[in-house]
Structure formats: structure tokens, C-alpha cells
Amino acid sequence: MLNKxxxxxxxxxxxxxxxxxxxxxxxxEHVNPAHHxxxxxxxxxxxxxxxxxxxxxxxxxxxxxxxxxxxxxxxSVYYLQNEVAFGVIVRGMHHWGASLVIVMMFLHTxxxxxxxAYKKPRELNWVVGVLIFFVMLGLxxxxxxLPWDMKALFATKVGIEIAASTPLIGHELKVLLAGHPxxxxxxxxxxxxxxxxxxxxxxxxxxxxxxxxxxxxxxxxGPL
Amino acid sequence: xxKQPVSRRQFLNYTLTGVGGFMAxxxxxxxxRFAVDPVLKGEAAGDFHPTQQKVADxxxxxxxxxxxxxxTDAWYxxxxxxxxxxxxxxxxxxxxxxxxxxxxxxxxxxxxxxxANQFFCPCHNGLxxxxxxxxxxxxxxxxxxxxxTAEKDGLLQLGKPxxxxxx
Numbered sequence: 001m002l003n004k005x006x007x008x009x010x011x012x013x014x015x016x017x018x019x020x021x022x023x024x025x026x027x028x029e030h031v032n033p034a035h036h037x038x039x040x041x042x043x044x045x046x047x048x049x050x051x052x053x054x055x056x057x058x059x060x061x062x063x064x065x066x067x068x069x070x071x072x073x074x075x076s077v078y079y080l081q082n083e084v085a086f087g088v089i090v091r092g093m094h095h096w097g098a099s100l101v102i103v104m105m106f107l108h109t110x111x112x113x114x115x116x117a118y119k120k121p122r123e124l125n126w127v128v129g130v131l132i133f134f135v136m137l138g139l140x141x142x143x144x145x146l147p148w149d150m151k152a153l154f155a156t157k158v159g160i161e162i163a164a165s166t167p168l169i170g171h172e173l174k175v176l177l178a179g180h181p182x183x184x185x186x187x188x189x190x191x192x193x194x195x196x197x198x199x200x201x202x203x204x205x206x207x208x209x210x211x212x213x214x215x216x217x218x219x220x221x222g223p224l
Numbered sequence: 225x226x227k228q229p230v231s232r233r234q235f236l237n238y239t240l241t242g243v244g245g246f247m248a249x250x251x252x253x254x255x256x257r258f259a260v261d262p263v264l265k266g267e268a269a270g271d272f273h274p275t276q277q278k279v280a281d282x283x284x285x286x287x288x289x290x291x292x293x294x295x296t297d298a299w300y301x302x303x304x305x306x307x308x309x310x311x312x313x314x315x316x317x318x319x320x321x322x323x324x325x326x327x328x329x330x331x332x333x334x335x336x337x338x339x340a341n342q343f344f345c346p347c348h349n350g351l352x353x354x355x356x357x358x359x360x361x362x363x364x365x366x367x368x369x370x371x372x373t374a375e376k377d378g379l380l381q382l383g384k385p386x387x388x389x390x391x
Contacts, residue, residue, distance in 0.1 A: 070300060157329060175263045182384075185297035187262065 025216075030223035042220070044108035049208070051101045055139075056201065058094040066146070068193035070186050073148035098140055105136060117221035125214040132207045135200050142196035148189060156192070157184050270372065270384030277310060277380040282318060286311040286334045286343075286354065289320070291382060308371050308382055309334055309343065313355070320371035321356045322385040327363040343368065356388050 010016055029035045031042040065080035065087075067073055080087045109129065112118055118126035145156040164174035171181075179187025230238075275291040286309040295304045308320040309332075323331045325345040332352060336344035342359065343352040351359035356368035372383035 070297075161329070172263050176260060179262045180297065181262075181267050183295070183297045186300040187298045 028220060031220055041111045044104050044111055048101060048104040048108050051097050051104055054093055055097045055101060058090050058097065061090055062094055063197065068190050070148060070189055073146065073189060077147045098143060101136060102140065105133060115221065115224060122218055122221065125211060128207055128211050132204065132211060135204045135207060139196060139200050142192040145189065145192045146196065153184065160184060272374050272381040272383050274376065275380045275382060278378055279318060279375050279380050280378060282310060282312045284311055289380065310380065318373045320373050320382055322369035322371060324369065325350050325364055326358065326366040326368065
């Protein structure tokens with residue numbers, strides 16, 4: 001049945017070369033942990049992607065209950081965590097995944113750094129990777145405010161003060177982030193929500209696409 | 225071809241780039257202006273807020289003055305309470321200091337933790353002199369902000385805290 005559906009589509013759209021391009025390629029021996037166990041260090045990039053997928057999915061589901069408004073944000077988080085079936089699991093996935101993605105990304109960076117895999121011709125991919133790192137930090141920073149509890153509020157106040165200490169444009173940067181010259185409040189929460197849920201994920205998907213296209217084009221770096 | 229300064233291909237490229245750029249700008253301009261609006265709106269004028277503190281009762285010893293006012297945060301209005309440490313200096317002028325520590329924003333108190341004649345911040349042991357000047361060697365790097373003060377019907381009024389220049 002599934003085969004027939006596949007054939008029906010393939011006959012019209014010739015999709016086999018497309019998915020072959022994406023999925024059908026050999027893993028070189030030196031990056032395959034089945035051959036050399038130490039090759040597990042090559043898994044961190046893929047694990048970062050895996051956790052990122054979990055983050056995107058769990059985040060999508062969290063927005064079914066979450067409200068980015070200062071009167072209701074905390075209540076909605078409390079409700080989805082304590083009243084909704086598996087709420088504590090879904091929020092837990094997003095909460096712990098946020099830290100895990102940083103850990104995995106850091107290990108991936110260390111591997112690339114210590115193997116010298118960033119060297120010519122892969123410099124551009126390193127640059128894109130660093131941009132992904134900044135986007136991830138931005139996602140962590142903006143996501144931290146959303147539960148709207150004391151820890152979130154004061155962490156964001158400190159973070160915005162750090163942004164405000166930027167030379168020359170510090171004050172403008174602060175107002176742009178907070179949405180108000182003095183108050184970390186209603187407009188800050190909606191801004192951070194928009195940045196967390198739309199702007200940064202869009203940037204992240206674009207950058208990750210570039211990251212993966214480059215690694216497929218250039219191939220993985222050779223054995224040490 | 226050589227006598228034509230602009231080829232047909234170039235002309236079409238320029239035209240399409242121009243029109244495309246114009247359309248992109250037409251889409252982006254409203255959105256960007258929308259996003260940066262808080263920056264361009266500028267600061268709200270610092271209104272004076274009334275307090276219950278009688279100016280005549282002030283002495284050279286700083287007292288804690290709490291005052292409440294309506295704060296408008298976009299579509300959300302709420303009653304907030306702020307605090308000032310208020311005293312009269314040697315020349316009889318009213319000085320009102322913000323209690324927000326210039327290190328990381330905790331709340332300082334007068335002679336807290338037995339620090340005679342100083343403001344003390346409990347978070348990281350920051351100290352300030354009576355006039356708000358930060359004590360060197362403690363975490364804060366700037367003096368405490370000051371409230372502009374006014375008097376109405378014998379009662380103290382406080383404005384929006386600003387950087388301390390009296391020190």
C-alpha cells in the first residue's frame with residue numbers, strides 16, 4: 001500500500017533523486033562509532049540538531065497554553081504544568097532541553113576546534129556555526145523571561161542592564177529590547193515572546209540549513 | 225553593442241533590482257519602524273509624585289519615604305510603590321536618594337547592618353556615603369541616583385531619579 005503510494009508520487013514527481021541526495025550517503029569509517037568507538041565525538045553535532053528538534057516541537061505545543069501577557073503568563077505556565085496531562089513532561093523537555101542544547105553545541109564546538117576541522121575550506125561553516133551559537137544564546141535569554149516569575153524578571157533586568165552597558169548605543173539597545181525606557185513589563189514580555197518564538201527560530205532554521213548544505217557539499221573533514 | 229552604453233540585459237537587471245528593492249523597502253519599512261517605536265518615542269516626562277512626608281519634619285538624618293503612584297506600562301496600568309531616602313543637607317536643601325544600588329540593583333538602607341553614617345546594600349556589601357557617593361573598594365561604581373524634589377502644601381514631591389551630580 002505504502003509502496004504503491006510512493007510509486008504513484010514518484011512516477012509523477014521523480015522524488016527518488018531528491019531524498020537520495022538528502023539521505024543516501026555513506027558514513028566514512030573514521031566517523032562511524034561502530035568502527036572506532038572514539039568516533040562518538042562526531043555525534044555531538046547531530047545530537048545538537050536532535051535536541052533542537054525536540055525544542056521546536058515541545059515549544060510549539062507549549063504555546064497551546066502559554067499566554068505572553070504579564071497578568072496571565074505565570075498563571076498559564078502554572079496551569080499547563082500542573083493541570084494539563086503530561087504538562088510537567090512537555091515543559092520539562094523544553095526546560096532541560098534548553099540547557100542540553102547548549103551543552104551539546106559546546107561539545108560539538110570543542111570537537112571541531114581540537115580536530116582543526118574549521119580549517120580551509122571549512123572556515124565559512126565555522127562562522128555560520130558561531131552565528132548559530134549566538135542565536136541559541138539569544139533563544140535561551142529570551143525564553144528565560146517567559147515564565148514571568150521572580151527569577152525570570154530579575155535575570156532579564158540584569159541581562160538588559162548588560163546590554164545597556166554597550167558603548168554608544170547602549171541605551172537604545174536597552175529600550176529596543178525592553179520596549180520601554182524604565183519598565184521591564186508588558187512590552188518586554190511580548191517582545192521577548194515574539195523574538196523567542198518567531199524571529200530567532202527563523203534565523204536558526206536558515207543558519208542550520210546553510211550549516212548542513214555546507215557540510216554535505218564539502219564532506220566531513222578527514223581522519224586525524 | 226559597444227555603442228550602446230546600457231545593454232538590454234543590464235537595463236532589465238537594473239529595472240528589476242530597482243523595482244524589487246522598492247517593493248522590499250515598502251514591506252520592510254513599516255515593520256522596522258513598528259519594531260523600533262519604543263526607541264523613537266523617547267522618555268516620558270518625569271512627573272512629580274506626591275508623598276506623605278512633611279518637608280518641615282525632615283532633619284539631617286535620612287528617613288525612608290515610601291510613595292505610590294499609577295504607572296502606565298503600555299496597555300497595563302498598575303499601582304507601584306517606590307522608596308526614597310530623604311534628608312536635609314547642611315545648607316537646608318532637601319536631598320532624596322534612590323535606594324537602588326548602582327551595582328546590581330538591590331535595595332540599600334541607611335545604616336543597615338550597623339554601618340554608621342552610610343547606606344548599606346546587603347547583596348554584596350556595597351556602601352555609600354550620606355550624600356550617595358559610593359565608597360571606593362565596595363562593588364558599586366557610581367553614586368546613588370537622586371530624585372528631583374518639590375514641595376506642595378508642605379508635603380514632599382518626588383520626580384524621576386536621575387544620575388547624581390551633587391557628589
